[in-house]
Amino acid sequence: MDGVNCQFVKTNGITLHVAAAGPEDGPLIVLLHGFPEFWFGWKNQIKPLADAGYRVIAPDQRGYNLSDKPDGIDAYRIDTLRDDIIGLITQFTDEKAIVIGHDWGGAVAWHLASTRPE
Numbered sequence: 001m002d003g004v005n006c007q008f009v010k011t012n013g014i015t016l017h018v019a020a021a022g023p024e025d026g027p028l029i030v031l032l033h034g035f036p037e038f039w040f041g042w043k044n045q046i047k048p049l050a051d052a053g054y055r056v057i058a059p060d061q062r063g064y065n066l067s068d069k070p071d072g073i074d075a076y077r078i079d080t081l082r083d084d085i086i087g088l089i090t091q092f093t094d095e096k097a098i099v100i101g102h103d104w105g106g107a108v109a110w111h112l113a114s115t116r117p118e
Contacts, residue, residue: 001019001040001043001046002047003021003046003047003050004019004020004021004046005019006018006019006020007020008066009059009088009091011083011084011087011088011091012080012084012087014062014067014070015067016059016060016061016067016068016084016088017039017059017060017065017066017067018039018057018058018059018088019039019040019042019046019057019059020055020056020057020092021046021047021049021050021056022049022050022053022055023050023053023054023055025055026050026053026054026055027053027054027055027093027095027097027098028054028055028057028089028093028095028098029049029054029055029056029057029097029098029099029100030057030058030059030085030088030089030097030098030099030100030109031045031046031056031100031102031105032058032059032061032085032099032100032101032102032104032105032106032108032109033058033060033061033064033102033103033104033105034101034102034103034104034105034106035103035104036064037064037102037103038064038066039059039060039065041102042058042102046058054098055092055093057088057092059084059085059088061084061104061105062075062076062080062081062084063076078107078108078111079111079115081108081111082108082111082112082115082116085099085108085109085112086112086116096118099112099113
């Protein structure tokens, strides 16, 4: 996809596949996909957000598409999923991020915001 660079980022003991677009110094927006999707579900939102000056990242959450798929249910607890995203945020910015989620990604986004608002 034009303007989107894919990379692999280590976070919380795993590696996530991340699609990134927009200026590196722009305010960070994290887009979290739902079940059973992956980053490409945000294809229609990435470019307009990047064109508006945001640094947009859309990870494949753990267990999906090109990201690591650890074994066992304990690897998918909501606190663990939240910590994956916190790790991404801290690698892309020293500031707060806007976190947007769809479906299951919404649950992760809500949990992140309600338990780690900083």
